[in-house]
Amino acid sequence: MVVFKKPHALSDVPLHYCPGCTHGIVHRLVAEVIDELGIEGKTVGIAPVGCSVMAYNYFECDMIEAAHGRAPAVATGVKRANPDNIVFTYQGDGDLASIGTAETVHSAARNENITVIFINNAIYGMTGGQMAPTSLPGQVTQTSPYGRDVNLCGYPVKICEMLAQLDGPEYLERVTVNSVKQIKNAKRAIKKAFQNQIDGKGFSLVEVISSCPTNWGMTPQAALKWIDEKMIPYYPLGVYKDRSAEKKEAEQ
Amino acid sequence: MNKLTFRTDNCKGCGLCVDVCPKGVLALAEDVINKKGHHPVTAVKPDLCIACAFCATMCPDCIIEVEKGV
Numbered sequence: 355m356v357v358f359k360k361p362h363a364l365s366d367v368p369l370h371y372c373p374g375c376t377h378g379i380v381h382r383l384v385a386e387v388i389d390e391l392g393i394e395g396k397t398v399g400i401a402p403v404g405c406s407v408m409a410y411n412y413f414e415c416d417m418i419e420a421a422h423g424r425a426p427a428v429a430t431g432v433k434r435a436n437p438d439n440i441v442f443t444y445q446g447d448g449d450l451a452s453i454g455t456a457e458t459v460h461s462a463a464r465n466e467n468i469t470v471i472f473i474n475n476a477i478y479g480m481t482g483g484q485m486a487p488t489s490l491p492g493q494v495t496q497t498s499p500y501g502r503d504v505n506l507c508g509y510p511v512k513i514c515e516m517l518a519q520l521d522g523p524e525y526l527e528r529v530t531v532n533s534v535k536q537i538k539n540a541k542r543a544i545k546k547a548f549q550n551q552i553d554g555k556g557f558s559l560v561e562v563i564s565s566c567p568t569n570w571g572m573t574p575q576a577a578l579k580w581i582d583e584k585m586i587p588y589y590p591l592g593v594y595k596d597r598s599a600e601k602k603e604a605e606q
Numbered sequence: 607m608n609k610l611t612f613r614t615d616n617c618k619g620c621g622l623c624v625d626v627c628p629k630g631v632l633a634l635a636e637d638v639i640n641k642k643g644h645h646p647v648t649a650v651k652p653d654l655c656i657a658c659a660f661c662a663t664m665c666p667d668c669i670i671e672v673e674k675g676v
Contacts, residue, residue, distance in 0.1 A: 358659040358672040369667055373644065374620030378666030534626055534660045567620075574620040 363388040363397075367411045374574020376564040377405060377473060379531045380540070381412055384444065384471060387545045388415060391552065397440045398432050400425040402454075404446035405479040423454025426461035429468040440551055442469040447488040448478045451511045455487075458513070465522040465556040469547045472513060475564040476585060483569030487511040490588050495569070510588070514561050518594040524556035526594040530563035530586065532578040555598060563589055608657040609676045610649050613669040619644035623661035623670065629654040632661060 364385035371377045388394050397415035401407060403422035410417035420428040425443035433441045450458050450472050461468065477495055478484040485495040485502055488510050492501040514528045525547060529540040540562055547558035563585050565577035572580060593599075610631070617640060624632045624647065635648040647669075649655065662670035 355674045355676075356671065357657050357674045358662040358670070360668045360671070364668060368616045368642075371666065373618035374622055375666055378668065379664070382668050534663050537663050574622055575625055578622070 361385040361389045363394050363414050365412055365414050369412060370408060371405065372566075372568040374565070374567045374577065375405075375479075376475075376531045376562075379537060380444075380471065380473060380544075380562050380564065381406075381409070383531075383537070383541045383544050384442070385413060386541065387548050388413075390545065391440075391548055393440045393548070393552070396438060397442065398436075400429045400432070400441065400443040402443065402445040402449035403480075404449045406444055406446055406473065407480065409444050423449050423452070424457055425449065425454065426457040426466070426468065426470060429470075430461055430464075430466045433466060433468050437467075440469070440548065442471060442548070442551075444471045444473075446473045446479065447475065447486050448481075451487045451513055455511070459517065459520070462517045462557050462559065463520050463522040465524060467551055467554060467556050468558075469551050470557070470559040471544065471547075472559055472561045473564045474513070474561055474589065475566040476510075477566050477569045479566050479569055483566075488513075490584060493584075512589065514559070514589075514594040517559065522557060523559065523595055524597050525550050525558040526561075527559075527596075528561040528563065528589060528591050528594065530581055530591060532563075532565065532581040550598075561589075563591070607653075607676060608655040609673040610652065610655060610661075611671040611673070612647060612649075614646045614648075615641045616667050616669045617644060617646035618642060618667060619646060620666065621647070622664045622666065623647055626660045626664045628658065628660065629656060631655045 399417045401409040484497040550558040567577040634645045640646045657674040659672045
């Protein structure tokens with residue numbers, strides 16, 4: 355009996371990510387969810403700019419490459435033109451939380467019926483490890499060699515907390531993938547985000563706290579520990595908004 | 607008997623699977639270099655495998671296939 359094999363929705367192309375990068379895990383989780391929901395034929399993915407810019411090579415479903423940060427805008431267009439398609443975007447923190455903040459906030463406020471997978475690794479990976487809007491206070495990066503100075507550079511953007519203030523979005527959750535248990539939890543969240551779209555509930559965003567061993571200057575193992583020690587205290591995991599669950603509670 | 611199959615050429619030798627294996631089945635093959643230039647993972651104690659698939663769950667490159675009772 356096969357206990358585990360590569361999901362069909364994930365292509366055979368070798369991933370270009372660095373050794374130990376958790377992008378690959380999240381790619382696989384998305385592909386597993388597409389397989390389990392049986393939606394490969396009608397799914398359209400929107401690839402971002404950033405490390406996952408070549409995500410279109412790795413999924414067997416239709417993919418579109420968006421301009422930097424504009425994935426939710428492209429997804430809005432695809433979903434509105436073809437409401438039967440399942441549309442997801444896959445974006446990093448440079449794409450979603452920096453150049454694409456406007457698109458993210460407004461597609462959430464409009465409650466567009468799309469699924470957003472947001473990879474937060476607190477650094478700009480593809481460009482070589484510069485400070486991102488999500489870099490932690492005091493974090494050493496290429497452009498903050500003495501640590502992020504909050505008086506000079508401001509404070510990190512907490513996307514889930516920020517969007518939870520809006521009445522628009524249906525579902526916001528922050529998960530991580532630094533252990534087997536957390537990976538299973540992340541898959542549950544991603545599956546719910548896709549199921550919400552199938553049920554027509556609206557904007558669902560799953561923020562995945564990820565590692566960047568290369569630009570953090572750590573081994574893959576140390577990077578996973580750093581997530582537990584430094585990132586999760588600043589970015590607490592959990593459900594930030596779930597309107598259907600709130601409605602159910604209110605009815606009871 | 608449980609069986610592990612590796613797509614060895616795609617392995618990047620990050621070793622995350624080695625760390626999560628509860629039975630110490632896996633190790634990086636220090637005397638082998640794959641196409642990508644990494645030391646790929648290999649099963650050094652395949653008899654101890656309990657097919658929990660923790661390794662495959664943790665693998666960022668999805669190179670491990672796990673079969674139970676073959």
